[in-house]
Amino acid sequence: AQRVTQPEKLLSVFKGAPVELKCNYSYSGSPELFWYVQYSRQRLQLLLRHISRESIKGFTADLNKGETSFHLKKPFAQEEDSAMYYCALTPYGGYNKLIFGAGTRLAVHP
Amino acid sequence: EAEVAQSPRYKITEKSQAVAFWCDPISGHATLYWYRQILGQGPELLVQFQDESVVDDSQLPKDRFSAERLKGVDSTLKIQPAELGDSAMYLCASSLGSLNTEAFFGQGTRLTVV
Numbered sequence: 151a152q153r154v155t156q157p158e159k160l161l162s163v164f165k166g167a168p169v170e171l172k173c174n175y176s177y178s179g180s181p182e183l184f185w186y187v188q189y190s191r192q193r194l195q196l197l198l199r200h201i202s203r204e205s206i207k208g209f210t211a212d213l214n215k216g217e218t219s220f221h222l223k224k225p226f227a228q229e230e231d232s233a234m235y236y237c238a239l240t241p242y243g244g245y246n247k248l249i250f251g252a253g254t255r256l257a258v259h260p
Numbered sequence: 261e262a263e264v265a266q267s268p269r270y271k272i273t274e275k276s277q278a279v280a281f282w283c284d285p286i287s288g289h290a291t292l293y294w295y296r297q298i299l300g301q302g303p304e305l306l307v308q309f310q311d312e313s314v315v316d317d318s319q320l321p322k323d324r325f326s327a328e329r330l331k332g333v334d335s336t337l338k339i340q341p342a343e344l345g346d347s348a349m350y351l352c353a354s355s356l357g358s359l360n361t362e363a364f365f366g367q368g369t370r371l372t373v374v
Binding site: 154159193194195196199236238246247248249250251252253 | 263264293295300301302303304305316353355357361364365366367368
């Protein structure tokens with residue numbers, strides 16, 4: 151079964167601390183992995199995707215096929231990073247269908 | 261900047277009543293998605309259209325839910341009759357194509373069934 155697991159419902163850190171939001175997936179093929187973010191009172195939007203291999207707003211994520219993980223990292227958290235973060239996958243050939251995890255709320259305190 | 265539009269933003273309905281949601285995707289986007297997000301969970305795909313055709317409705321409860329995209333542009337999702345368990349956020353999204361393209365989400369419709 152295709153599944154995305156985000157083990158933490160809430161991650162609370164202080165400004166300037168490193169952040170790692172965990173994401174594990176279950177899929178037998180080669181999925182495409184994404185991180186979506188939802189800031190307060192805003193719509194869900196794409197943060198980054200693994201095929202782009204780029205850093206967005208200081209966030210990076212590396213696909214580890216051996217551990218079936220796609221953790222999101224940022225070395226120094228900012229207060230404006232506070233939001234709901236969702237990990238998602240698209241199965242290969244899956245018509246862009248997104249399978250989401252339950253999400254992790256990141257709270258960055260001053 | 262073009263955005264996906266949804267209406268209404270909020271809807272309260274009594275159980276056993278009919279309810280409908282509307283979505284207008286970004287102009288030129290061939291693929292349209294309806295997701296349901298229950299409180300505390302991530303969005304779950306209900307139905308996906310490629311132009312006017314349904315390409316995935318495997319998670320759509322077809323005994324009470326229906327969706328259409330008659331001209332391949334805007335779309336309507338209907339529930340009849342509504343049940344208490346249908347209370348959720350209903351999100352519409354669109355993308356240029358069906359492969360490897362970014363999905364853009366609307367603000368959603370918050371449905372409460374009483």
